[in-house]
Every structure is written in structure tokens, then in C-alpha cells.
Amino acid sequence: xxxxxxxxxxxxxxxxxxxxxSSFTNIPYIYYFKNPNSGSADDFMPSSRLRASFLKVIxxxxxxxxxxTVGKDGRCVIDVxxxxxxxxxxxxxxxxxxxxxxxxxxxxWDALPQNxxxxxxxxxxxxxxxxxxxxxxxxxxAENSGLVLF
Numbered sequence: 001x002x003x004x005x006x007x008x009x010x011x012x013x014x015x016x017x018x019x020x021x022s023s024f025t026n027i028p029y030i031y032y033f034k035n036p037n038s039g040s041a042d043d044f045m046p047s048s049r050l051r052a053s054f055l056k057v058i059x060x061x062x063x064x065x066x067x068x069t070v071g072k073d074g075r076c077v078i079d080v081x082x083x084x085x086x087x088x089x090x091x092x093x094x095x096x097x098x099x100x101x102x103x104x105x106x107x108x109w110d111a112l113p114q115n116x117x118x119x120x121x122x123x124x125x126x127x128x129x130x131x132x133x134x135x136x137x138x139x140x141x142a143e144n145s146g147l148v149l150f
Contacts, residue, residue, distance in 0.1 A: 007059045008085065012071065013078040020076060023068075026119045031149040032107060034099050038145040045147055047092060050138060054090065064088060064134045078133070088134035089126070091118060095139050099146035113139050116150050 015023070035044040058064050065085040066078035095113035105111030118137045126132055137150040 004055045004059060005082065005085075008062050008065065008080065008082045010082055011062065011080050013063050013066065013080070014071065015076045015078065024122065026121060026123055028117065028119075028150065030107075030112075030116070032099070032102065032146065033149070034103075034146040035144055038099065039143050042144075044140075044144050047138075050092075051090070054088075054136060058088075066133065068131060068133075086130060086133060088136060089118060089132050090136045092138040093140070095148075096142050098142040102141075102146075102148075113141075113148065116148060118150065 033045060037044070062080050063078050065087055066080040067084070067086045069077055069079045071077040093115070097111070097113045102111050116137060116139060118135045119132075123131050139148045139150070141147055
């Protein structure tokens with residue numbers, strides 16, 4: 001984590017009118033990954049590799065760890081301060097839902113494991129008292145059959 005922290009530099013990203021208009025809703029992305037070796041003891045998409053990949057994305061897109069604030073000119077900016085990062089919420093859990101059940105239900109929202117959605121339709125201040133710019137929820141499916149990334 002220390003190596004990651006050293007890659008983040010202080011900077012600001014000015015938001016334009018489109019950024020502001022689209023910032024009033026959360027757009028959920030759900031990715032499904034089927035384990036071709038379902039039921040095996042092999043570690044499917046290891047947690048350590050997923051976490052390292054996630055940190056690499058943040059290195060490339062530091063705007064994701066910034067804070068929404070008002071700049072000196074009165075316009076909204078994303079302020080990235082390496083001493084006060086807005087680290088995304090990153091959750092990982094285990095579910096009793098099997099990938100086959102999701103396929104059978106044609107990946108219907110109702111078939112998803114409970115608590116898959118970690119955010120609502122509109123951005124809101126979370127438990128930490130700030131708006132997180134990114135939330136990641138990894139749900140491992142029953143019998144090592146796959147995972148859902150929200």
C-alpha cells in the first residue's frame with residue numbers, strides 16, 4: 001500500500017457542465033465472471049490479485065481518490081490530496097447464490113445476492129461523512145462458481 005500511496009500526486013480536476021449534470025446519479029455496473037472450474041479448490045480470481053489490480057487502476061486514474069470541492073473560481077473540482085485520500089469503499093463477501101442460479105434467471109436483478117448494491121441511485125454522504133467517488137463490491141458465489149463485481 002505504501003508503494004501505491006507514493007504514486008499519488010497533489011492535483012485538481014476541474015469539472016465541466018456535463019460532469020456536473022451527470023454527477024447527480026450513480027450508474028451501476030455489474031460484471032459477472034463464471035469460474036470454468038466451478039467446485040474446484042483453486043482460488044478463482046484471487047483477492048490479492050483483484051486488490052492489486054484495483055490499486056493499479058487508481059494509480060492511472062487518481063481522480064477516483066479525490067474529494068469533490070469548490071475551487072477558487074467557484075466551480076466544482078475534484079481535489080486530490082495525497083495526505084487526505086478519499087479511498088473507495090472496497091468490499092468482498094461470500095454468497096450462497098450459485099452462478100448457475102444467476103444464469104437460469106437470465107441475470108435478473110432479483111436473482112442477485114442480497115446486498116449487491118452498495119450505493120443508491122443518487123450520490124449521498126456515507127458513513128465516513130463524505131461522498132465516495134467509487135464503490136467496489138466483490139461477491140464470491142457459492143461453490144467457487146464465479147463472482148459478481150458491482
